[in-house]
Each structure stands twice: as C-alpha cells, then as structure tokens.
Amino acid sequence: MRNPLSERIVDIPFSGIRKFFDIAAEMKDVISLGVGEPDFDTPWHIRDEGIYSLEKGRTAYTSNAGLKELKIEIAKYLERRFHVSYDYDMEMMITVGGSEAIDMAMRAMLDPGDEVLIPQPSYVSYVPCAVLANGTPVVINLKEENEFRLTAEELEAAITPKTKILVLPFPNNPTGAIMERKDLEALAKVIIEHDLYVVSDEIYAELTYLDEHVTIASLPGMRERTVLINGFSKAYSMTGWRLGYACAPKIILEQMLKIHQYAIMCAPSTSQYAAVEAVRNGDADVAGMREEYNGRRRYLMHRYQEMGLSCFEPYGAFYTFPCIKAYGMSSDEFATRMLQEEKVVVVPGTAFGACGEGFLRISYAYSLEQLKEALDRMESFLTKIRQDL
C-alpha cells in the first residue's frame, strides 16, 4: 500500500502536553494548574441568548463573514475599548475561535519562502500554521530579562529580505507578558521601515492588570498592515463556543474570507447569537472576572516569593511563568516529578518553544482554594528537591 500521508504534515510534531495529559488522567487526587481556559462559566445572560436562539429555530447558516448584527457590535466594542475603528462590512469576519483566524491570516498572506517571525515562548499554533501555509517560520527567542516582551532590537536582528509577517502574541500565553504602548511604538518603527505585516493575536486583550491593553493597530501607520485577531473565549469565558474574529484591511480580509468560505462556511450560528449579547452587555462580567484574576495573580506572586521561586511579574492573561533553572532539572523533568510526587499538573515551558526551557507555565484560572492547595504541594516539592541539591 502507498503511504497515505503527506510528508509535510507528518513532519509537524504533536504538541508537547500529551504525555502529561496521559499520566495525569490515570492518577487520582490530581490538582491541575495546567489549563489554558477560564474557570468561570459563561455568564448566564449570554448562555440564555444562545438557548433562546435555538428555541426560535435560528439554526441556519449565517453569511460567510458572520452575523451582521454581531459584526456591528464588535466594531462598536473595538472602538469603545481599544480606540480602533473597522468597517464591519468590509474589514471584519467571524471565525471559529481565534485559532481559525490565525490559520486564515497565514494562508491568505504567505507564499513559499516567505518568512514569518514568531516570538516564543508563545501559543503552539503559529509555527504549524505558518508551515501549513507554505511559509517559513523563524523563531525569535524572548528573554526573561525583558519580561518576555519583544524588543525592537530583537525584531531588527531577525529580519531578512524574505521576512513578511510578524506574529505578535500579546498578552501572552504562556508567559503572561504584555506589550505597553512604548514597546509597540518602538516595534512599529521597525515594522514600517521593513514593510512587514503583523498578525496580532490579542485574544487576552481584556485581561491586563497594569494599564488598558493597547492594540498595535491603533498606532499611526499600523492599521493598514495589521491583522487583528480577537475572540470571545477568554474575555467572556466562552472557550467551547468556538468564536473569534479577525479585522484587517479589505485587501487581506477578502482573501481570508474566501478561504473561510470554502473551508468553514461560517462560524456556529448559536454561538454568534450568544456573542451578540456578550459584546453588547458583557462589559461588567469581564470587569468582574478581571478583578478576580488580578487578585489570584497577586496571591500567586506572593506565594512564589514566600517559597523562594523566582518569577517576573506578569501583567496579562492568566498565566505565570516561574523560572526553575536553580533546581538542576529540565522543565520536563521538573513537571513530571512534581506530577508524580505531589500530583500537581503544570505545563513545562518547552511546550511553547525551546526557549521555554527552565520555566513552567502555571495558570491561575482556578479558585483560590485550588490555588492554595496546589501551591502548598508545590512548596513541599521545592523543599524536598532543595534538600537533594
């Protein structure tokens, strides 16, 4: 029989957490800080609108680009929250989660040989999406001393004549890093000078704890070279609804929409009707959740300090990224041992790129009680391994 598989696909590695999932699933009394989604239920008024749309029988396709009503609300929301305006009709499409938007953007913009700059540690889908779109991923290793922000110098150093796209994954999963206005302004200069495009994944935009999130699309000269990606999963605790959106200049968006039309057709209708309610009346829910996350973030940082675990202070998303280089183990070993010995699940930093070595991703999308219990276990693990040093 012939090999049924595409070589290019087979060459793409599986994501690095399978092993953990398999071990953890077998164990009892495991406490996890390894989840990349909110712990809140979707607010009831949003779920209610989803149910209502089902009751009314609104179960047909929507237009390819998404429900007009929803797009209008999103345009208002982006204006209100992030001071950037998009034409809902020509410059916006509703996608199946932010993930689809990343895929569509890469496919619409890349030709073979085009290089995509991907700062790491970052979410796992950028590299495979670039490869699937025939692009060449080029990783920029972010540094802890810069709080895992991307600097203009690092960007400049990675640019070649083939560079076309810069992926900007901020606020960042897994590090919790953010980019402030001054950081983005420094990047914008380089981006414009080298005529690059930006795919800005801002799915955690609502979860920042220092200042309001700044989107790079709002900086002068950047809107026309940015694909802005956002969605409902993190802000409104709607991960399972699979709903995101992309905003981009018409010339890019219409090509993305073409692929979306053939590959996806349209985002789920029920989710879209629920999302209208979310974006129209959900600001208070978001504010409440943000406040809660912020408290937990402070709690975690305090506990790390108490147990002598080094960690830069993250100001975004719901992750911390402590450094475990002092313990003479790789991230993978450390996480595996902590799971086996203390039954705490965390994700090794290496799952998000080789430069995540020496770090762990610890999520605070958990109740305070769960965090306490997990951190107590972590503390006793640290005490134990310090004695072995």
Add this chain to the structure above:
Amino acid sequence: MGRKSGFWSLPKQMPCIKWYKAIPYDTLNGYNGEPFGYVFLMILNMEERICIMEMREKILTFIEKNSRIGLKDLAIMLGVEETTVAQELAAMEQERIICGYPTLVDWEKTSIEKVNALIEVRVTPQRGRGFDSVAERIYNYPEVNAVYLISGGYDLLVTLEGKTLREVAQFVSDKLSTLDSVLSTKTNFILKKYKDYGMVIAKPQEDERMLVSL
C-alpha cells in the same frame, strides 16, 4: 447615637480617616503664645477619598462571596497592606456597612427540621413614624429572619423560621396578626430553596475542564 452626631462625626462623603493634621486652634484667633489645644483637620484630598472608596468596594466585593478569606490573603489579593485592610474592615463594621458574616446552611441535608415562611403583611403606618415602629415590633421576634418594606400589594414582607408548621402558624395567629397596626397577613410556606444569597444550593460546582490544555 450620641457618638455619631457629636463633634467627631464625619461628613458622610468622607468614608475614612487617614491622616490628621494638628493645627493649634488658638492661632485661628491670632493668639501667639503656647497653644493650649489643637483642631484636628482631615487632610484627605479627593483623590485619596476615591482611592479608599475603591478599595472598600473591592474588599466588599471579595468578602461578600467569601467572608472566610483570611485578612492576610485578602490583603495580598487586593495588593494593599494588611493593616490597611484590617482598618477598613473595622471601620466598615463600625459604620454598619458590614452588618455581619452569616453562614449559608442547607438545613435540608441535616437532621434538623426547619420550616420557612414568607408572610405578606398589610399594616397601617403610624403617624410620625411611618412603618418603622411596626417593622421594629416585628423584627424584634427572634424567629423573624427578615423584614422588608415592599412596594406593591402589601407593605411588609416578613420571612420566618420555625421548627414546625404549627409553630409558624401559631406565631402568625398569636403574635403577628394581633398587633394593632397589622391589617392582614398572608402566609406562604417555602417548599424548597434552590438558590439563596446568590448561591445555588443543591448542585455542587464541578470543574469539567480537561486537566491540561494549551
């Protein structure tokens, strides 16, 4: 009462005393000798006041759902000093902004029998005191859980807790209906509590997320 309305009372819009500045009060009259007394002036500016109000709101939001959180953890989560939180909590207790820290119990899961009733009460308001005096007469009974003044078809909503149906019935017929200003009562027994104080009673919350996701 005396303490609240006296010289030391604070204007309502100033929720907390942070710093005082001591000013010799006789300088006000142009007297130049040794001061023999001080006027304490509050030097909270508007920004500080807003800051304290915001912190109070945050404290209240946190403890409303979880009053058992320790002082230390609460201070960490709010990113402020423990002493400040303690001070604000004490002040808010003093000002009766925080009125208590009750525990929500589902008595149905215990062997203790309880009967709860909602009683709609129509009353004649009293000259000069409106509904206050009759409300007070009613809320002084220990079996009364809550008394609300209500707009609509009746005046007071009284919630009641008794051991048995008969006990509740007896209270209504002997104590409540016989009050001079009570015109009529309508007793509704609670059959089951689904949700109380913003918390769902029956079902435990389960985390259905996967153990690991990226």
